Amino acid sequence: MYKLLLCVRYLQTRYLAFVCIVSVMLGVATLIVVNAVMSGFSTKLKDRLHGVLSDVVVDTDRADGFPYSPDEIRRVIAHNEVLKDKVAAVSPTIEVFAILQFTYPNGAPVMKPVRLIGIDPADRAAVGGFAEYRVRQKDQTAPSLDPAPDALKRHEENREHAARLDAVQQERIKALEVPQARPLVKDPTALPEPDLFQGKAPPAPQLHGAVLGYSIAHVRFTHGGEMKEDRILQPGDAVTLTTAGGAELKPVWGTFLVTDYLKTEMSEYDQSFVYVSLDQLQRIRGMGDRCTALQIKLKNYDRDKVAVTAELEKLFPPRDGNRVATWEQLQGPLLAAIDVERGILNILLFMIVGVAGFSILAIFTMIVAEKYRDIGVLKSLGASSGGVLMIFLGYGLLLGSVGAALGTATGLWITRNINEIEAGLTALTGTAVFPRDIYYFKEIPTNVEPLRVALVNGGAVITAVVFSLLPAWRAARLHPVRALRFE
Amino acid sequence: MLRAENLTKTYRRHAVAVRVLTGLDLEVHTGEFLSIIGASGSGKSTLLHLLGTLDAPDSGAVYLDDKRIDNLPTRGRDELRNKTFGYIFQFYHLLPELTTLDNVLMPAYIQHSVMGWWSARGEWRKRATELLEKVGLGHRLKHRPRELSGGEMQRAAVARALLTKPRVLLADEPTGNLDADTGAEIVKLLRGLNRDEGVTIVMVTHNLEIVSATDRVVRMAGGVLTDDTRSFRPHAPRPHLAATV
Numbered sequence: 001m002y003k004l005l006l007c008v009r010y011l012q013t014r015y016l017a018f019v020c021i022v023s024v025m026l027g028v029a030t031l032i033v034v035n036a037v038m039s040g041f042s043t044k045l046k047d048r049l050h051g052v053l054s055d056v057v058v059d060t061d062r063a064d065g066f067p068y069s070p071d072e073i074r075r076v077i078a079h080n081e082v083l084k085d086k087v088a089a090v091s092p093t094i095e096v097f098a099i100l101q102f103t104y105p106n107g108a109p110v111m112k113p114v115r116l117i118g119i120d121p122a123d124r125a126a127v128g129g130f131a132e133y134r135v136r137q138k139d140q141t142a143p144s145l146d147p148a149p150d151a152l153k154r155h156e157e158n159r160e161h162a163a164r165l166d167a168v169q170q171e172r173i174k175a176l177e178v179p180q181a182r183p184l185v186k187d188p189t190a191l192p193e194p195d196l197f198q199g200k201a202p203p204a205p206q207l208h209g210a211v212l213g214y215s216i217a218h219v220r221f222t223h224g225g226e227m228k229e230d231r232i233l234q235p236g237d238a239v240t241l242t243t244a245g246g247a248e249l250k251p252v253w254g255t256f257l258v259t260d261y262l263k264t265e266m267s268e269y270d271q272s273f274v275y276v277s278l279d280q281l282q283r284i285r286g287m288g289d290r291c292t293a294l295q296i297k298l299k300n301y302d303r304d305k306v307a308v309t310a311e312l313e314k315l316f317p318p319r320d321g322n323r324v325a326t327w328e329q330l331q332g333p334l335l336a337a338i339d340v341e342r343g344i345l346n347i348l349l350f351m352i353v354g355v356a357g358f359s360i361l362a363i364f365t366m367i368v369a370e371k372y373r374d375i376g377v378l379k380s381l382g383a384s385s386g387g388v389l390m391i392f393l394g395y396g397l398l399l400g401s402v403g404a405a406l407g408t409a410t411g412l413w414i415t416r417n418i419n420e421i422e423a424g425l426t427a428l429t430g431t432a433v434f435p436r437d438i439y440y441f442k443e444i445p446t447n448v449e450p451l452r453v454a455l456v457n458g459g460a461v462i463t464a465v466v467f468s469l470l471p472a473w474r475a476a477r478l479h480p481v482r483a484l485r486f487e
Numbered sequence: 488m489l490r491a492e493n494l495t496k497t498y499r500r501h502a503v504a505v506r507v508l509t510g511l512d513l514e515v516h517t518g519e520f521l522s523i524i525g526a527s528g529s530g531k532s533t534l535l536h537l538l539g540t541l542d543a544p545d546s547g548a549v550y551l552d553d554k555r556i557d558n559l560p561t562r563g564r565d566e567l568r569n570k571t572f573g574y575i576f577q578f579y580h581l582l583p584e585l586t587t588l589d590n591v592l593m594p595a596y597i598q599h600s601v602m603g604w605w606s607a608r609g610e611w612r613k614r615a616t617e618l619l620e621k622v623g624l625g626h627r628l629k630h631r632p633r634e635l636s637g638g639e640m641q642r643a644a645v646a647r648a649l650l651t652k653p654r655v656l657l658a659d660e661p662t663g664n665l666d667a668d669t670g671a672e673i674v675k676l677l678r679g680l681n682r683d684e685g686v687t688i689v690m691v692t693h694n695l696e697i698v699s700a701t702d703r704v705v706r707m708a709g710g711v712l713t714d715d716t717r718s719f720r721p722h723a724p725r726p727h728l729a730a731t732v
Binding site: 001005009010012013374376377378379380383387479480481 | 582
C-alpha cells in the first residue's frame with residue numbers, strides 16, 4: 001500500500017516530475033499527430049493509386065494487342081475453373097501514348113504528350129476507378145463518352161465561328177485580286193457530282209467524345225495571393241489525338257469533342273490521361289476488335305489476388321510479352337516508399353520519447369538523491385528493497401501513464417483540428433503551411449489507427465519505466481544506515 | 488530478551504577502516520528502559536542499528552528471545568523492523584509528503600497490500616488517531632511535518648514507532664535536536680510508555696540529565712561497554728557482561 005501511496009504523493013508534490021510528464025506528453029502527442037497524418041496521406045494516396053487501376057491488370061507489349069478478341073477472353077475467363085468464381089468484371093482497354101493537339105482560347109496551337117486509353121464506358125465503370133472520378137457525369141451508373149447537348153451546342157457554335165472566320169478569310173483573299181489559277185477543265189461546274197450516297201442525303205458526321213484529365217483542360221495560377229483556375233478546354237471543344245497504328249505503326253489520328261474531365265487528384269493521371277471510346281480507337285489504329293490491356297475486378301481481392309494472378313499468367317504467359325500484376329505490384333515502389341518514409345519518421349520521432357526518457361532518468365536520479373533519508377526511514381520501518389524499487393518504478397509508470405494519457409488527448413485533439421490549426425498558423429506566419437496546390441488535397445488528410453495509438457502509448461510507458469529502472473535500482477540498493485546518515 | 492554477543496563492526500571509507508565495535512556484549516531485559524551513553528564515535532548508534540537489524544555485524548550475533556536475528560533472511564529482518572522494533576531518530580525523519588496521520592500509519596501501510604489495507608484501514612486509523620491523541624497531537628492529524636514544531640515532530644515519530652505495538656523501542660538521541668524542556672517532555676513520554684505499557688526501550692543519548700529517568704545506563708567507549716549502572720533489577724537472572732568495567 002505504501003508504494004501506491006508514495007507514488008501518488010510524489011506525483012502530487014514533486015513539481016519537477018511535471019517536466020517528465022510534459023516530455024512524455026509532447027512525444028506521444030507528436031507521434032500520434034504524425035502517424036495520423038502519415039496514415040491519412042497513405043490511405044488517401046493508396047485510394048488514389050488504386051483509383052484508376054482495377055484490382056488486376058493484364059497488358060501486352062504487342063502494339064496490335066492480344067491475339068484474341070475481348071469476347072473470346074471473356075469466354076475463357078468465364079469457363080476457367082479458377083477464375084470463373086473469383087472475377088467480378090473484365091474491362092478490355094487499349095492503352096497507348098499519343099499526342100494531343102488543340103488550340104488555346106487565344107488561338108495558339110498546343111501539343112501535349114498524353115496516355116490515350118480506349119474504353120467501353122460501361123465496362124470500365126464496372127471494374128471501378130472511372131465513373132467516380134468524372135466531373136460532369138460523376139457516379140453515373142451508365143456512363144457515356146458521347147458529347148452532352150451543351151457540348152454539341154458549343155461544337156456547333158465553334159463550327160459557325162470557324163465558318164465565319166473562313167468566309168472573312170476568303171473575302172480578304174478575293175480583295176487581294178490574286179490571279180485565279182487556270183482550271184483543268186473549261187467549266188468545272190459542268191462536271192456531274194459523284195453520287196457517293198446513291199441519291200440519299202449524306203449522313204451526319206459522327207462526333208466522338210473524349211474525357212480529358214482535369215489538369216489537361218485547366219490551368220492553375222496565383223492571382224493576388226489566391227490560387228485560381230481557368231478552363232482552357234470547354235465541353236464541345238475539339239481536340240486531335242495522334243498515335244501510331246496499322247501494321248506498320250504509322251501516325252494515325254482522330255478528332256474528338258471534349259465531353260468530360262477526370263479528376264483523380266493524382267497529378268500523374270490528371271495531367272496525362274485521355275479516355276476515348278474503345279471502338280473508335282480500334283478503328284483509328286486498325287486493330288479490329290483487339291485490345292492491349294484488361295482491367296479485372298475481383299470479388300474478393302485480398303483472398304483471391306494470388307490465385308487469380310497465377311492463373312492469368314498461365315493464360316497470358318510473360319514470355320509472349322504479357323504482364324499480369326495486381327494494382328499493388330504496379331504501384332509497388334510508391335507504396336513501399338510511403339511505408340519506408342513512415343517507418344523512418346516513427347524512429348526519428350520516437351527519439352523525442354527517448355529524450356523524455358533521459359529527462360526521467362535525470363530527474364529521478366535527483367529525486368532519489370533527495371530522498372535518501374526517506375528511503376532509510378522506510379527501510380527502518382520494514383520496507384523491503386523490492387518495495388523501494390517498486391516505489392520508483394511505479395512512479396516512472398505513473399509519470400509515463402499520465403504523460404501518455406495527456407499526450408494521447410492532445411494528439412487526438414490536434415489531429416481532429418489540424419486543418420483549423422494549419423489555417424491559424426498560415427494566417428499567423430503568412431506562409432502556407434500546407435500548400436493545397438502541391439499536395440492536391442483540399443485538406444490535410446488524417447486517419448487515427450487505434451492500434452498505432454496503443455503502440456505509441458505502450459512504447460512511451462515502457463520507455464518511462466525502463467529509464468526509471470536505474471535510479472529505482474540505486475534507491476533499492478541503498479543501505480538504510482548510510483541513507484539515514486546522509487547529509 | 489534482546490542480547491548482543493561479541494559484536495564487532497568496522498566501517499570502511501575508501502582505504503581507511505574504522506573499528507566501531509570491538510567485541511561488545513549486551514543484554515536488554517524485557518520491560519527495561521536502557522540508555523546508552525558515550526562520546527561521539529563510540530559506536531552507540533551502530534550498536535542500536537545492529538540490535539534493530541538495520542545493519543549486520545561483521546562478527547558476533549544478536550538474539551531476540553534466544554533466537555538469532557542478525558543472520559535472518561532480508562524478508563525476516565524487514566518484518567522484525569516492521570512489527571517488533573520501533574525506531575525513533577534524532578531528526579524525527581517524518582516523510583515530508585505525508586500528513587502526520589499518514590506518517591504514523593506508515594508501518595501499517597508497509598505491512599499491507601492495497602487490498603489488505605482496504606479491509607484493515609479502519610482499525611489502523613483508529614489506533615493511529617489514539618496514539619496521536621496520546622502524544623498530544625490529536626489536533627494535528629492533517630498537518631504536514633513542516634507545519635509542526637520539533638517537539639511535535641518527535642512526538643509524531645514516537646506515535647509512528649508505537650503503531651504496530653513493538654516489543655522494543657530503539658531511540659537514537661530522541662532529544663538531541665530539542666530544547667531542554669521539550670526533550671524532557673519526550674523522555675517523560677517514553678518513561679510513561681515503558682511504565683504503563685511495558686515497552687522495552689533502548690535509548691542512545693548524549694544528554695546525561697535525561698538518563699536519570701531510565702532504569703539502566705550503559706556507557707560505551709572504544710567499541711565496548713565500559714560501565715553499566717544496573718539500576719534495573721528484572722526477574723530473570725543477569726548474564727555476565729564481559730565488557731563492563
